Structures are given as C-alpha cells and as structure tokens.
Amino acid sequence: MKLDGKVAIVTGAAQGIGLATATAMAETGARVVLVDRNADAVAVAAVTLAARGLTVRHCVADITLPSGNQRVVKETLAAFGRIDILHANAGVAPFRDLLTSTELDIANTIDVNLTGAIHGCAAVLPVMTSQKQGVILLTASIAAFVGDPSVPVYSATKGGLVALCKSLAVRHGPDGIRCNTLCPGDVATTMLEEYLAREPDPAAARREMADRYPLRRLGEPADIAKLAVFLCSDDAAWITGADYLIDGGLTARCY
Numbered sequence: 164m165k166l167d168g169k170v171a172i173v174t175g176a177a178q179g180i181g182l183a184t185a186t187a188m189a190e191t192g193a194r195v196v197l198v199d200r201n202a203d204a205v206a207v208a209a210v211t212l213a214a215r216g217l218t219v220r221h222c223v224a225d226i227t228l229p230s231g232n233q234r235v236v237k238e239t240l241a242a243f244g245r246i247d248i249l250h251a252n253a254g255v256a257p258f259r260d261l262l263t264s265t266e267l268d269i270a271n272t273i274d275v276n277l278t279g280a281i282h283g284c285a286a287v288l289p290v291m292t293s294q295k296q297g298v299i300l301l302t303a304s305i306a307a308f309v310g311d312p313s314v315p316v317y318s319a320t321k322g323g324l325v326a327l328c329k330s331l332a333v334r335h336g337p338d339g340i341r342c343n344t345l346c347p348g349d350v351a352t353t354m355l356e357e358y359l360a361r362e363p364d365p366a367a368a369r370r371e372m373a374d375r376y377p378l379r380r381l382g383e384p385a386d387i388a389k390l391a392v393f394l395c396s397d398d399a400a401w402i403t404g405a406d407y408l409i410d411g412g413l414t415a416r417c418y
C-alpha cells in the first residue's frame with residue numbers, strides 16, 4: 164500500500180478533513196497518531212479506527228503551544244519509533260470581517276492556524292532531519308490566493324502557510340524533507356456547517372454555494388484525504404514547495 168511502513172501525525176484529527184486524512188493514511192498502511200484538543204472526540208475517533216484493525220494512537224494536545232507539539236512528538240516516537248509525515252491541519256475560522264473581529268478572534272486565529280503549524284513543524288523537523296526523510300503537509304485554503312470578504316484574518320494565516328511551506332521546502336529539501344500545501348475550497352465539515360448556520364436559510368445558502376462550483380458540489384473530506392495520501396506518499400517524491408488547489412474548479416471561474 165502507498166503508505167506502508169510510514170508513521171504519520173495528523174492534527175485536528177477528531178473530525179472533518181483531519182479525521183478523513185488520518186483514516187485514509189491508516190487505510191493505506193500508515194501508523195497514525197491522531198492529535199486534537201477535543202479530548203472526547205479524538206479518543207472516540209481513535210477507538211473507532213482501531214476497532215477496524217487500523218494502527219492508530221491518539222494524543223490530546225493544544226497545537227498552539229510548543230509544549231503540546233513536543234509531547235506529540237515524544238508520544239509518537241515512544242509508540243512507533245519514527246515520524247515520516249506531519250499533516251499540520253488543525254484550524255479555526257471565525258467568519259468575521261475586520262470591522263467586527265475582536266482582538267481575541269484575531270489572536271486565536273493566528274495562534275491556531277499559523278503559529279500552531281509553525282510549532283508543529285519545529286517539533287518534527289529535528290526527527291525528520293536526523294532520519295534524512297520526512298513529509299510535511301500544511302492545510303492552507305483557496306483563501307490564500309483569492310479574496311473572501313468574510314475571512315480576512317483566516318486568509319492571512321493561510322497565506323502565511325503558503326510562504327512557510329516554500330521556505331521549509333527550500334531549507335530542508337537537502338535533508339530529504341518535502342513540504343507542500345493543500346488548498347481546499349468549501350468542504351462539508353463542521354467548520355462549513357457553522358458558517359452556513361449563520362445564514363437566514365442555511366439549506367438555500369448551501370445550494371447556492373454548491374452551484375458556484377463548476378463541478379456543482381461542495382468538497383467532501385474524503386476528496387481532500389485522497390490528495391493528502393498521494394502528497395505524503397513516495398509517488399510524490401519529486402513534489403515539494405508546491406500548493407495544491409483542490410476546489411471543484413471554483414478558483415478557475417471568472418464568470
């Protein structure tokens with residue numbers, strides 16, 4: 164299988180895109196550590212996957228803290244002895260423009276989406292460098308490339324991940340480490356449902372949103388997971404410093 168023998172850490176793995184990629188990675192042979200700050204949900208996710216015979220552990224951690232990321236690395240090494248993949252995926256999206264964003268919204272979005280990913284990379288890099296092998300995948304967004312009026316701070320953090328990716332790819336390519344970003348459009352997860360729930364008619368808003376996509380549907384977490392598995396596998400051995408739009412054609416659209 165594509166990820167046989169690999170050890171992967173996936174953050175934000177209790178639900179949504181993180182859970183889908185953790186599942187797909189485990190199904191394709193990886194041993195996976197699911198990381199999330201939602202203790203109950205990540206435990207349930209890990210138990211569910213383990214009951215299917217998949218090799219997983221879970222770790223309750225807040226990825227905004229360097230200590231949280233270091234503990235994830237320590238527990239992964241204790242369980243599996245190496246780290247081949249970090250999918251830094253945990254994120255938050257307060258849907259507010261700058262006129263209505265609070266200081267706390269701004270700080271929290273930057274902390275989780277950008278600072279958290281940076282701390283995650285910093286924690287795994289010494290291990291990957293000593294192994295002379297590793298893959299880092301950052302979940303960015305199409306919002307890194309196109310304007311979305313409802314998420315300016317979120318967009319800034321995702322643009323930051325795109326820049327982080329290129330810097331890490333260039334610095335650590337010679338160490339055998341690849342780094343890429345996933346840039347999804349709207350994916351049917353709790354994050355998106357929370358956005359739609361604010362609309363007067365959420366079902367109509369969802370239909371209108373889907374209709375803007377050339378492929379006439381929103382993304383599913385499994386769509387993103389398939390690309391994540393490919394980018395983390397040896398099939399992508401010559402891909403680094405790249406941004407992968409996966410958006411049902413939305414950003415190709417002008418009219």
Ligand SMILES: NC(=O)c1ccc[n+]([C@@H]2O[C@H](COP(=O)([O-])OP(=O)(O)OC[C@H]3O[C@@H](n4cnc5c(N)ncnc54)[C@H](O)[C@@H]3O)[C@@H](O)[C@H]2O)c1
Pocket residue numbers: 174175176177178179180181198199200201224225226227252253254255256275279302303304305346347348349350351352353354355
């Ligand atoms: N859903 C979309 O439409 C969409 C589109 C583009 C990009 N993304 C990105 O994909 C990633 C996953 O999004 P999702 O839609 O699956 O969201 P989600 O809200 O369903 O899941 C996010 C997970 O991250 C966890 N998390 C949040 N902060 C954390 C922290 N400090 N420490 C540890 N865990 C933390 C949450 O507990 C949750 O389980 C995010 O980075 C998001 O920005 C999502």
